[in-house]
Amino acid sequence: MIRLSLGTAIELGLLNNKNDIPPTTAYVMIGDKCNNNCAFCSQSTESSTRRDKLSRVIWPEYSKEDILKAFKEYKGEHIKRICIQSMASEKSHSMVEEFIEFIKNDVNMPISLSAKLEKDEDIQKFFSAGVDKIGIAIDAANKTLYEEIKGNNYEEKLNFVTKMAKTYENKISTHIIVGLGESHKDIYDLYVYLKNNNITVSLFAFTPVKGTKMENTSQPPIESYRRVQLMTYMIDRGYLEKDFNFEDGYLENIKIDNIIKKDIHKGHPFEIRGCKNCNRPYYNERPGSTIYNYSRMLTQDEVKLAINELNMIDFI
Ligand code: SF4
Numbered sequence: 001m002i003r004l005s006l007g008t009a010i011e012l013g014l015l016n017n018k019n020d021i022p023p024t025t026a027y028v029m030i031g032d033k034c035n036n037n038c039a040f041c042s043q044s045t046e047s048s049t050r051r052d053k054l055s056r057v058i059w060p061e062y063s064k065e066d067i068l069k070a071f072k073e074y075k076g077e078h079i080k081r082i083c084i085q086s087m088a089s090e091k092s093h094s095m096v097e098e099f100i101e102f103i104k105n106d107v108n109m110p111i112s113l114s115a116k117l118e119k120d121e122d123i124q125k126f127f128s129a130g131v132d133k134i135g136i137a138i139d140a141a142n143k144t145l146y147e148e149i150k151g152n153n154y155e156e157k158l159n160f161v162t163k164m165a166k167t168y169e170n171k172i173s174t175h176i177i178v179g180l181g182e183s184h185k186d187i188y189d190l191y192v193y194l195k196n197n198n199i200t201v202s203l204f205a206f207t208p209v210k211g212t213k214m215e216n217t218s219q220p221p222i223e224s225y226r227r228v229q230l231m232t233y234m235i236d237r238g239y240l241e242k243d244f245n246f247e248d249g250y251l252e253n254i255k256i257d258n259i260i261k262k263d264i265h266k267g268h269p270f271e272i273r274g275c276k277n278c279n280r281p282y283y284n285e286r287p288g289s290t291i292y293n294y295s296r297m298l299t300q301d302e303v304k305l306a307i308n309e310l311n312m313i314d315f316i
Contacts, residue, residue: 185246
């Protein structure tokens with residue numbers, strides 16, 4: 001089963017509709033039910049959510065022939081990368097290989113793959129197949145949460161991701177979901193560790209999906225998310241623990257210099273980060289609701305709003 005995100009299907013001309021924010025990456029989901037049992041995910045074994053949903057994005061199904069034809073006929077300029085999200089099963093991984101083999105001679109775009117891969121030889125296999133970047137999701141920012149929510153061993157996962165990042169330099173990425181119950185200090189510690197080990201990190205805001213174990217958990221407060229975005233933006237630019245003041249794990253204060261102040265006023269810390277050209281429109285938000293990750297540059301009104309949401313006005 002191969003699915004495209006609704007926005008991708010529209011951008012590729014497979015659906016007759018309009019995107020208000022066109023995706024800059026084509027999002028492809030491969031495989032049926034996942035073998036994992038992550039408490040937040042619509043695709044986990046215990047979820048009763050519709051199979052065509054991941055987070056809050058709808059994913060209609062297409063044949064690989066139709067997808068390839070759409071790519072060949074694509075005249076748009078937005079899509080510059082393909083991101084394949086594979087379900088965790090042997091069968092899904094084989095389908096991913098087949099799909100890449102099927103499109104790679106005709107579609108000249110880097111491919112990111114997000115999959116539960118646990119052996120070096122599997123990682124090697126997908127890089128040899130033509131994948132540019134492999135994402136191994138950590139999702140939860142501390143050991144207790146990780147083991148409770150994902151049901152696997154945290155240290156093993158972290159060690160594996162680190163080892164792969166050393167073997168395949170600049171080729172390994174991961175996701176952190178903010179709002180699962182971690183503290184800001186947990187995110188700081190994990191983020192610094194990942195950054196020091198050359199691992200690309202992208203942030204997601206937890207989004208409850210009906211039918212999952214966490215359907216009744218709220219999204220993180222926007223103040224908290226904005227602070228995490230600013231903190232991680234600054235860590236990427238070399239700022240250190242002395243610039244962040246945590247109280248009981250909560251990021252109370254940030255020392256903001258003129259360089260960061262300028263970036264805040266351009267809205268950069270609040271834009272989506274991750275693999276190059278990945279903008280993930282509406283993964284965490286409904287059109288018209290609170291925007292956690294901006295998939296494009298912010299307008300001046302949005303910058304003002306984000307500064308208010310940071311609620312650290314004295315420092316800006
Ligand atoms: S950052 Fe974007 S392109 Fe990279 S793995 Fe995550 S969703 Fe895919």
